[in-house]
Amino acid sequence: MAIKNEISILTRAEQADLYSPPIFSIEEQRLYFSLNDGELAVFRSIRLRAHRCYFVAILGYFKSKPVILDIAYSQVSKDLMFISKELLGGKGLRPFTPSQKQKDRLYAKVLDLAGYHKWDESQHFNSLFDHLVQVGNAWLEPRYLFDTAIEFLASHSIAIPRYTVLQRLISRTMQQVRKDLAHQLNQLTSPELHVFLDSITAIDDGLSLNQLRGGAKSLTVPELKKELALYHQLAPWRTQINGVIDGLNLSLKNRQHFGELINYYGSKLKRFKRAQQHLWLLCHLTERIQLALERLTDGFIYHIRKQQEAANTFAQQAVFLSWQSAADNVTKAAELLHLFVDENIDDNQPFSVVRQQALKVMNDRDIQTLCLYLKKQKRTVEEYQWQHYDEQCNLLKQLLRQVFLCLDCEAGKGSEAVVAQLQQIQTEIASGGPLKTMDTSLIPKKHLPWLVKQDNVNPQRYEWLLYRQLTSRLNGRIYLPNVTKYRALEDDLIPQTSQDTLLASSTLDRLKQPAELLLQEQQHRLESALKDVALHIDEGDNRNVIMKNRTGTRWRLPTKSATSLVNNPFFKRMQPVDIADVLRYVERETGFMKCLTHVLPIQKQGFTHQDDLLAILIANATHRGVYGMAQISDRSYEHLSTVQANYIRPETLHDASDVINNAVAALPIFRHYHIQEDQLHASADGQKFETHLETFKTRYSSKYFGTNKGITAMTLVANHSALNARIIGSNEHESHYIYDLLQSNSSDIKPDVLSTDTHGVNHVNFALLDLCGYSFAPRYAQFSSVINDLFDVTENEHGGTNLALKKPIRTNVIETGWQDIRRIVLSLQTKAKFAQRAKNVKLALSSKIHHLNFRSQSALASNILVQHIEQPMHRYLFLRLMD
Template identity: 25%
Template sequence: MATRVFSDEELDGLRSFPAIGKDELIRYFTLTPADEVFLRKFRRAENVLGAAVQLSALPWLGFVPDEVPAAPPAAVGRLARQLGLAVADLAGYGEREQTRTDHLWEIAGYLGWKPAKAMEFKELDEFLLARAMEHDSPSLLFRLGCEYLRSAKVIRPGVVSLLEKVATAREAAERETHARVAHLLYPERAQSLDGLLVVDPELKSSRLHWLVTGPVQASPASVGGEVAKLRFLRGLGADSLDLSSLPAERRRYLAQIGRRLTAQALVRREPNRRHPILLTLLAQSSVDVLDSVVQLFDQTLSGSESRARIKLREVLAERAKLSEDRLALLDEILPVLADAGIPDEAVGTLLRGKISMSRLRAAHAGATVRLPKDHGHLALLEGSYTYIRQFAPKVLEAVRFKGGTEAKPLIEALEILRELNATGTRNVPGNAPTQFVPTRWQGYLDEAAAKGDATAYRHYWELCTLLALRDGLRSGDVFVPGSRRYDNPAAYLFRPAQWETHRSEFCRLVGKSPDASQALPLVMDELDEALTDLEEVLGRGDGPVRLNDDGELVISPLTAEDIPTEAEDLHAELERMLPNVPIASLMVEMDRHISFLDCFTHAGGKQARSPQLKRNLIACLIGLSTNLGLHGMAASCGIPYDVLAWTAEWYIREETLREANICLVNYHHQLPVTAMFGSGTLSSSDGQRFPTRGKSITARHLNKYFVSEGISTYTHVSDQHSTFGTKVIVATHREAHYVLDEILGNATDLPITEHATDTHGVTLVNFGLFDLVGKQLSPRIRDLGKITLYRMGAKADYEQRFPKAGPLLTKKANLDLVAHHWDRATGHRRLRCVP
C-alpha cells in the first residue's frame, strides 16, 4: 500500500530526519532551563545528548526517527553547546532499542505528548474522513494527518500504518459520498445516468462525450448546439440538483473525473462510484453550458455588429471620396461665380458647358444623402437580421434574464420579444418599451413609426433590444439566475449587516480609516506632499520633467543606460564559461533540487507513479511549450504518442501547472543570488500575442498581430525576473481588466506590494482598486503630460501655493461624492472576495 503512494526513496525520507532551516533550528533546538534540568537525569553524556535530540525532534517532526545519531549536525551541535557536551557523545546512543524507547516515553510525558491508541486513532479516522471528503490525494491526506497528529500532540505512528488509515478514509469517503447523494439516485435517474454512457446513433458518440465537448467557434450552429445541451440537461433535472451536502472540493474533484474518464472506463466502475461522478458532472455541466450559451450569444451578436462596423468604415470612406469630388467641383464653380465680369445670365450656360450635366447630377445626388446619428451603423447591422434570427430566439427561449430597477424596461422588452417569437407575431405592440434604446438609434424607430413600416420597426426594435441585453450582461445590470459567470453581482457583495461585522477588520487589513472625515484629509496631505516635490522639480526647469513655453507639462522619454565596455566584455566572458545545457537536462536537474514534477498529480487521484512518468512529463512539457507538439515530440524522443497524450491528459492541467510554477518561483525567491535583482515586492504585467491554429472561441482576428486569429497571454513578472502568473485572454480585450487577477491570486512567497503596467493596463478604476486592497499601482503611462489631473480645493488656492504645478490640476475632485460613498451605510457595498 505504501509504495503505491510514495517511492522507496520518499518512504526513507519520511522515516528519517529532513534538512533543517535556520528558523526551525532556533525554534525547536533551543533548550530552556527546565529542559536542561529534565535532561540531566539521564546522567551518561550519550543519553543526555540523545534524549535532547528526541526532546527537540518530537515537537519538530511529530515523531522521532529510529536513527537518532543521524540528526542534522547543526542541530546536534547546537544542543551539545547548550549542554556542554561533545557532538561525538551521540555516536553510541540508541544501540539498545529499549533504551531509546524508554527515553521517548519519558520525554513524551514531560512534553505532554501521548502515543496513538484506540481513542486517538478514532479521532484521526474522523479527521481524515472529513479531509478525504474535500481532497482525494493520498499524499496530501498523509501530510494533513501528520499535521493533525502534531497539533494534537500525538506521536505519529509508522508510515505504513498512517497510509493504511489514509486508504481507509478514502474508501469511507467514497461510501459517504454515495450515501449523501443516494436520495437523488432513484431508479429512473440512475437509468438516465447510465444512458449517458451509451453511444447515441444520431450523435455517433455517447451523450457524456457530447456534453463535455465544448464549442470551438461563435456561430448560430454553436449556439444551437449549446442550447440543445441545456435543454437535455434540464430534461434530466440537472439544473435543480442539490448537491450542497457534498463539499465544493469533492464536487469539483468528481466532476473532473467525469470529464476525463471515457464512457467505457465509467461503465467498468461500480454504481456507487459511477453515479456520484455522473451526478456532479451533470450539475456542473448545467452551469457551464448555461454560461456557454450566454457567452456564445454575446460573441455571435458582437461578431455581426463588428462586421457591420467594418462595412460602415468602407461606406464612410467611399462617402469621403465622393465629398472630395464635390469639393473639386466646387473649386471649379467658385471662380466663375466670383468673376464679376461674367453676366449673371451667362453663368449657368458657362458652368454647364465647362462641367458636364452628368457630373453635376451625381454631385447633387450625393449631397442629398443624409446619414443618421450613427452614420448608418444600425442600418448595416439590419442587413444581418436574418443571420441573428438564427440564434437569438433560441437563446431567449432557453435563458431567463433578470435585472434591477433600471433594467426593468429591458426585461419587459425581452418578455415581449420572447412572446412574439413564440406566437409568430410580426408587429411590435405599441406599448413596447424603448427607454433602453440609445439616442443615436432612436431616429430609426421614429422614422419607421412615422412611415408606418411595421417590419422595419420590428427589425430595429429587436436589434436594439438584443444589443441592450448584451451590454447589460457585460455591465451586470442584467444577470442570469443559475449562471456562474453572469450571476447577480449582488450575490458577491456583503449585506449591510454582514459589512458591519467586517468593517473594522477590513479597514485594518488595508490600512484605511472607516471614516471619510479622517481618511480624506490624509489623502489631501499626500497630494500636497507630491505637489511640493513636483513644484521643486519644475522650478529647476532643466530636467526630464519640465514646463514648456505654453505652460504644458513635458516628460521626456527615458534613455537607455550606457553599459561600460568592461561590463560587456565580462558578460561575454561569463557567457562563454556557461555550458550549453539541453533543456531536458536542465529540467531533470531542477526536479532533483525542487521536485516540481511531483506537483503534476493524476486527475483521478491515482497515486501509482511509474518510473518513466517523470521522463514522460518532461517530454510533454517540452512538446507543449514549443512548436513541436506531442506528435513532433514523440517523433523526436522515441516515446510513443499515445503515452505522451495519456500523460498530458491526466497529469498536465491548469492547477498542476500553477502548482509547479509556484514551487519553482518559491525556490528561486529563496536563493541568495536572487535578492541581487530585487526584493520581490515589485512586479509588472504585459500582454503577448500568439497566433492560433484551428478554431477557438477565445481567438480573435487582429490585423496588427495575426494573419488570421490569435490570443493574448497576460503575464505577471516580479522584479526578480520570475513569472508568477499567466492568463490567457481575448486579444481584443482591454488588459486593464486582468491586472489585479494574478496579484490577488498570488500563491507564491513573493510579497508583492507595488505593480507596474503600460498604458493598456491603466484605468481610473484600477487606481481605486489597488488602493482599496492596500497595494500601489505605478503605471508607465504614454503621453502622461496630457492627461487630466485633479485638485481637492479651489483653483486659486492651489495656484497660489504651487505656482508651477498648481495650474496643471485642471479639474476639481468631488470630495462630497467620495465621502457620501465611503461606506455601505451611505450606499456602497464591499465585495466578499476582497481580502
C-alpha cells in the first residue's frame, strides 16, 4: 500500500489487483498450473507435499504477472486444493504457512525457471532511473512513468518490486526532471524575462494572472480590445519566450500539461518555487500568444465581413429611401424650374446667386437625386456602400487598424503586389503618419469612381479596400505565418526528403500504387459498373423499378406510405429506469469513470466524487448546467463547479466515451446493427444548438436560430454509438471536418463506409477518404441533379440503355499531381499520429486542402464520385431518383 506523503499512482483497487493473487477460473487453473518437463523436474525435487503445491501456485501466479507475492494460505486455498488433487492426487492439504526463508527458496526456483531476476536496487535502480528520466522529458505524468517502468522491467526480465519502491523511484524521477528543467531554464532565460515573469505573479499593476487566463470571450469589439491589450503586453517577449521553450526541448504533452497548471492553480501559483512558476508560465504563454493571434485574426475577418454585409444592407435601404425621397420632392421641381422664368431675377446677376436661391428650396444632393429620378435612374449601390464605410471610422481606427498591425503577411502566388502594399501601409500606420503610398492599380475598376477623385485617393476608403482584399485572400493566396490556421500549406506538409520513407511505412495501399496503375483499375471498374447498371435496367432485374415509358428516359418508383405505431406494445413491458441508475450500471460494467482523472495526476481518482460526476454529466447532457443542477440537488454550485473544473475536460470525456464504445462493440448484439454484414457503416452530421452566451464559435444562422447565435456539434455515429464529436461554428462548412472525425476516432469501432448529408459533401472528401481506405457514400438532397450533371442516359439503336459520362475524367491532371497528392495524404496521416495538442495543425491542414481544391485532387475526386454513384449498393437509389 502507498505510504504516507508518497506520490499517488495507483488506486487502492489497482494496487490490490497487482499485488494480490489472481483469481483463476477452472480453465485458467488448468492453463497456469500445468507443468512442462523442466518445471516438473524442479517440482519433484521439492520434498514436502505442501511446499510442492505452494511452488506450483506461485509459479502459475508469476506466469500470470511477474510479481513476487506475499500470500497466505487463506488467500489461495482453492488453488492449492486444485493443485493437490490434480498433480499429487489423494486428499487435500492442511492449512500451512511457509517461513520467509522457505518462500525465498521457492521463489528463487520460480525466477530461475522463468528466466527472471529479483529486483536488486544496487544493480537495477540506476538503469531504470535513467530510462524514466529520459521518458519523463516526453511526458511527466506518474501513471505514464509507472507503465513505462513496468515495460522496462518486463523487457529486462526483472520481477516487479514493491509498490513503495516504484513510488520512490517515480518521485525521484519527477524531481530530477524538474531539477534539470530548472537548471536549463536559468541558463536560457534572460534577467529581463525573469523580471517580466515575476511581475505576472506579483500583485502590482501590470499583466496579471487573471488577465492572462481571461482574455476575449467573444468577437465583440470590447472583448477584442481586451485581447489586443493582452497581446501588446506579450508581443515584445514572444521571441524570447519561444527561444526558451525551443531550447528546453519539451514535448507537446509536457508543454500542454505545464500550461494547464496555470489555469488550475491561478493565484496559488506563488506557493511554488520560482523556477517552477516560470516554467509553467512560459509553457502557458507560448500557447496564449498563439491563441491571442488566432482570436484577433478571426475577429478581424469577422468584422470585415460583417461590415461588408452591413454596407450592402445599408446601401439597399439607402437606394430605396433616396428613390422615395425623390418621388416626394417632385413637386419642388416646379419651384426650381420657376427660377428660370422669374422676372424678378435680374439677367445680369451671377448664376451663383440663382444657385443659392435653388439650394434654399432643396439641397444639392436632393437635387441630384431628383434629376436621376426624372431620368428614371437611381444612385449606385456602391456609392452608398462607401458612405457606410466612411461612417465606421471609429471601428477602423480603434480596432481593425490595431489588429492589422499585429499580423505578418506573406504573399502567395498572384498576391505579391497586395502584400507589398499591405506591408507598406503597416509601416506608415506604425509611424503614426497618414497613408502616402497607395497603389491605384490594386483598385478594381468598379470602385475607382468612389476611391479616386481628381487623381486623389481617399486614404480611409483605400485602407478599407485593402482589408477586404486581405480577408478574401486568406484562403491560400495570402498567408499569416504566425497563425496556424492561416499559414501556408507548405509549412504543414512533410518535408519532401522524408516522403519516400513515410510512403514505404504507410499502410495505405492505394497511395503506394503508381498513378497509371490506379487509374487503369478505377477506369475498368467504372466501365464495368456502367455496363452492369444499363444491363440490369434493360433486363428488368431490379423489381423496385417500374418503367412507365419505354421510349423515354424518365422512370418513376411508386411508393407506399408506411404505417407505424406511435406506441409499440413492446415498449410497454419495459420498466422506466432513472438515468443515474443507468450510468451507475454502465460504470460497474465498463469502469468509464476511471478515465475522469484529476487535472493533477498526483491527486486521487474521480471515483471519490462519483455522485458529483454523475450529477455533472447529467446536468451538461440535458443542457441544464451545473448551476441548474445545484438548484434542484443537495450539492452547492461552488462544489459542483470545482469538481467539474478538476475532472471534466475534453480529453477525459473522450477517453471515457471510448471505454463505453469499446464495451458496446464487444457485445454480441453489436454486429446485428450492421447495415451490411461485411462493412461497418457510419454517419456524420452537424446538430445546431442556440447559445445564450457569445463565444468565438457562435455565429448567426437565420435558418436555425432566427436573429440569435449558435454553434454546430459535429458527431460521428456508427450503430447508434457516438464515436467522435467536435464543436464548430455555424458558419463553418461541415465537410471540412469529416476527415478529422474519422482519423481522430480512437475507439475500437472503425467505420468502413461514411455517409453525410449534402453539407458534408465536397470533391476533396471523395478522393481523400478513398485514398485513406474509407468509402464515402453521401446522401444528396437533389440526387437527380447530380445524375444529370454526370451522366448521359440514352437508348441505342436496339432500344437498349446506354450510360456514359458527360465529361471525361482528367487523368493527365491526376498523373501530373500524383506526387503532391501523396505528400498531402501522408502529411495528414503523420499529423494524425501527433499528440492532442497538434490537433489544430491537422485541422488547419485539412481545411486548407478543402479551400485550395487542387486540380489534381479534384480530378481524382471526380473519378471516385462517379464510381460511388455506380456502386451496386447505390443502384437502387440511382434508379429511384433518376426522375
